Amino acid sequence: MGSPKKNQSKGFFAAMSSGLSMFGNAVHRSVNGMLGYEGLEVINPEGGKEDAEEEAQKGRWRQEDRDGYWKMMQKYIGSDVTSMVTLPVLIFEPMTMLQKMAELMEYSHLLDRADECEDPHMRLVYAASWAISVYYAYQRTWKPFNPILGETYELANHGGITFIAEQVCHHPPMSAGHAENDHFTYDVTSKLKTKFLGNSVDVYPVGRTRVTLKRDGVVLDLVPPPTKVNNLIFGRTWVDSPGEMVMTNLTTGDKVVLYFQPCGWFGAGRYEVDGYVYNAAEEPKVLMTGKWNESLSYQPCDLEGEPLPGSELKEVWHVADVPANDKFQYTYFAHKLNSFQTAPKKLLASDSRLRPDRYALEKGDLSKAGAEKSRLEERQRAEKRERESKDQKFTPRWFDPTDEVTPTPWGDLEVYSYNGRYMEHRAAADSSDSSSEIDVTSIEFNPWQYSDVSTE
Numbered sequence: 001m002g003s004p005k006k007n008q009s010k011g012f013f014a015a016m017s018s019g020l021s022m023f024g025n026a027v028h029r030s031v032n033g034m035l036g037y038e039g040l041e042v043i044n045p046e047g048g049k050e051d052a053e054e055e056a057q058k059g060r061w062r063q064e065d066r067d068g069y070w071k072m073m074q075k076y077i078g079s080d081v082t083s084m085v086t087l088p089v090l091i092f093e094p095m096t097m098l099q100k101m102a103e104l105m106e107y108s109h110l111l112d113r114a115d116e117c118e119d120p121h122m123r124l125v126y127a128a129s130w131a132i133s134v135y136y137a138y139q140r141t142w143k144p145f146n147p148i149l150g151e152t153y154e155l156a157n158h159g160g161i162t163f164i165a166e167q168v169c170h171h172p173p174m175s176a177g178h179a180e181n182d183h184f185t186y187d188v189t190s191k192l193k194t195k196f197l198g199n200s201v202d203v204y205p206v207g208r209t210r211v212t213l214k215r216d217g218v219v220l221d222l223v224p225p226p227t228k229v230n231n232l233i234f235g236r237t238w239v240d241s242p243g244e245m246v247m248t249n250l251t252t253g254d255k256v257v258l259y260f261q262p263c264g265w266f267g268a269g270r271y272e273v274d275g276y277v278y279n280a281a282e283e284p285k286v287l288m289t290g291k292w293n294e295s296l297s298y299q300p301c302d303l304e305g306e307p308l309p310g311s312e313l314k315e316v317w318h319v320a321d322v323p324a325n326d327k328f329q330y331t332y333f334a335h336k337l338n339s340f341q342t343a344p345k346k347l348l349a350s351d352s353r354l355r356p357d358r359y360a361l362e363k364g365d366l367s368k369a370g371a372e373k374s375r376l377e378e379r380q381r382a383e384k385r386e387r388e389s390k391d392q393k394f395t396p397r398w399f400d401p402t403d404e405v406t407p408t409p410w411g412d413l414e415v416y417s418y419n420g421r422y423m424e425h426r427a428a429a430d431s432s433d434s435s436s437e438i439d440v441t442s443i444e445f446n447p448w449q450y451s452d453v454s455t456e
Contacts, residue, residue, distance in 0.1 A: 026263040026270075031056050031234055040199050042235040047266035056234035065090065070233050073196070081196045082173055086377070089370040093142030093328045094362035096352040098153035098165040099337045100137075100144050101177050101190065106333040107133040108159050108181070110317060115183035115213040120254055121277045121285045123218070125298045127211065128247050128256040128288065129317040131222055132273060135292040136319050138227070140329045141237035145358055145373070146173055148380055149394055150447035153352045155179075155337065156344035156426060164422040166350075167447075168396040170380065176399040178418035185212045189416045199234050203227040204410035219250045223409065225260050240270070241292075253280030258288060276305060294319055338362065340440050346429035347440045350447035354440075382453045394449060398422045 029052035031040045042056045059066065065088065076085060110130035117123045147167035155163040165177035172191055179186040190207040209222040225243030242262035248255040258275035271293045277286040284305045290296035295318040300308045307313070322331050336342050340353060352358065357372035387394060396416065404415040 025265075026230075026240075026267075027265060029055065040234060042199065043230045044235070045230070045238050045240070045263050045267055045270060055236075058236045059231060059234055060091070060237070061233065066233055073233070074198075076196050077198050079196055080194050081201065082192050082194050086374075087143065089357070089361060089366055089373055091143050092361060092369075093140065093144055093330075094358050095328075095334065095338060096145040096147050096151065096153065096355065096358060097173075098147050098151060098167065098175060098177075099352050101165050101175060101188065102153060102155050102163055102337055103137045103331075103334060104130075104134045104186075105155065105158055105161055105163055105179060106137070106320075106331070107317065108161055108179075108184075111186075111211060111213070112159070112181070112183040115215050120249070120252055121279070122298075123213070124220075124247060124249060124254055124256045124277045125286055125288060125316055127213075127220055128245070128258060128277070129296045131224070131245060131247060132258065132290075132292050132296055133317055133319070135241065137331055137334060138241075139239045139293060141229070141239060142328050145352075145355065147175060147352065148355075148376055148447045149383070150350055150397070150449060151352060151355075152348050152350040152398070152447070154344055154348060154422075154426075155342070156430075157342055158336075162423065162426055164398055164418075166396055166398050168399055168401075168416050169394075170384070174414075174416070176396070176416040176418070178399075178422070183214055185214070186210075187212075187418055189413060191413055193410055199232055200228060200230045201232060203229065206408050206410045206413055208406050208408070208413055208415055217251070221248045221250050222246075223248075226410070245273075245275075254278065256288070260292065276301070288316075289313075290317075343440045344426065344429065346432065347443060349443050349445065351445075354443055354445040356445060379448070379453065383448060383450055386450050386453050 027044045027047045028041050029044070031042055031052045042052045044055050048055060061069070069088065073085070107130055110126045110133065114123045114126035117126060149167050149170040151167045153165045155161065160181040161179050163177070163179040165175055168174050168176050174189065174191045177188045188207060188209045190205070193204040193206045195202040204226045205224050211220040211222070212218070213220070223246045225241045225245050227239060227241045229237065229239055231237045240263050241260050243260055245258045245260065246255060254277065256275060256277045258273050261269035261272040263270040271291040273292050274289040276284040277288065279285055283303055284301050286298050287301045287305060287307065288296060288298045295315055297313045297315045299313045300311045302308055320332065338353065343351070343353060347353070355376070357369045357376060360369035360372055398419060398421055399416040400419045402415050402417050405412050406415055
């Protein structure tokens with residue numbers, strides 16, 4: 001299904017952004033003057049006037065690091081580099097992909113509102129706004145750590161939510177997550193697929209996201225757009241997610257289609273998102289518009305996509321205040337996810353907070369972070385050899401593999417289901433005698449299935 005603007009041949013809403021299409025894409029310039037980089041594109045989202053070489057020097061890399069990395073990466077152009085490349089720690093943020101999955105919970109009150117809402121179309125307005133809200137955090141240009149097989153992340157003190165995520169497969173990297181409170185359950189199986197293009201990488205979210213609203217048992221399915229990370233090596237790294245996000249009410253057939261505008265000349269269209277909530281007959285009922293880094297609003301519309309007479313454009317979501325000049329562009333919620341202060345009682349030893357490489361990077365010790373990252377990766381390879389020698393398969397603790405294989409726009413996905421055991425564990429931990437509590441920072445990171453594997 002095309003974007004709302006393609007499906008609506010006329011109307012106020014379609015005209016709102018028709019002028020943006022003339023801008024085309026962001027300014028591309030080739031670094032032709034730099035030895036060994038002929039034809040490598042630097043994409044400036046602001047359409048600046050400086051030449052490509054000047055723009056290319058504005059990245060976070062030192063000259064020697066950038067040159068060495070580029071020589072190493074040239075052979076991977078066109079490949080999926082999700083787990084086949086060892087990356088330098090200087091491009092990482094002190095967070096893992098499992099923690100980044102939990103960032104979807106920041107504005108979970110929108111799902112609470114969706115559950116409480118009786119209007120089926122407004123229900124999708126709230127739920128879709130929740131799905132859009134995480135993109136402010138996703139624009140960060142630092143790479144999160146890939147989770148170790150068996151690694152977990154748990155959050156148990158935000159909006160009544162209990163959240164658990166686990167790395168269920170190493171190659172291809174796959175994660176599973178589950179969250180719930182009194183209003184909803186959230187289940188995701190995620191398998192990223194990438195395509196390295198030289199100075200950029202396309203990221204395809206090969207995943208299945210399902211939200212069940214508890215009051216009426218409504219099931220929502222989410223398909224997000226792909227993401228492009230620009231200027232990986234040369235220039236200022238920035239993120240764009242042009243394309244469609246589709247959320248479908250599998251119970252009623254209603255859906256919302258939101259179109260992320262691609263970044264145009266001089267930044268035109270960047271961050272903008274708009275679309276419609278449709279009923280099961282694919283008739284537009286509510287228009288939605290805004291910027292994924294600022295706010296979203298909605299307004300009832302007629303069958304032509306025009307706002308209904310007498311109706312008003314109303315804001316449904318607005319990004320929360322963020323720390324000024326934060327080194328890693330973190331939100332207050334991201335800092336909360338990393339904090340030991342928010343760790344639940346009897347934190348699992350496999351929790352991402354405990355990773356020594358993540359913790360060292362958070363403290364600013366890049367040398368130790370790099371050494372610890374290498375040590376964890378070697379231990380993971382040793383465990384794989386041990387498992388293969390015993391002809392054993394890794395068994396996740398909190399999620400079970402199913403026979404279900406679901407199609408996605410970017411390939412088939414093997415689905416994992418939450419097995420319910422974590423809620424039992426958390427209930428037992430929360431009811432235990434607190435007098436025996438230990439300092440969580442003293443817990444040694446331990447996601448390993450085998451305790452005595454040699455890395456020699």
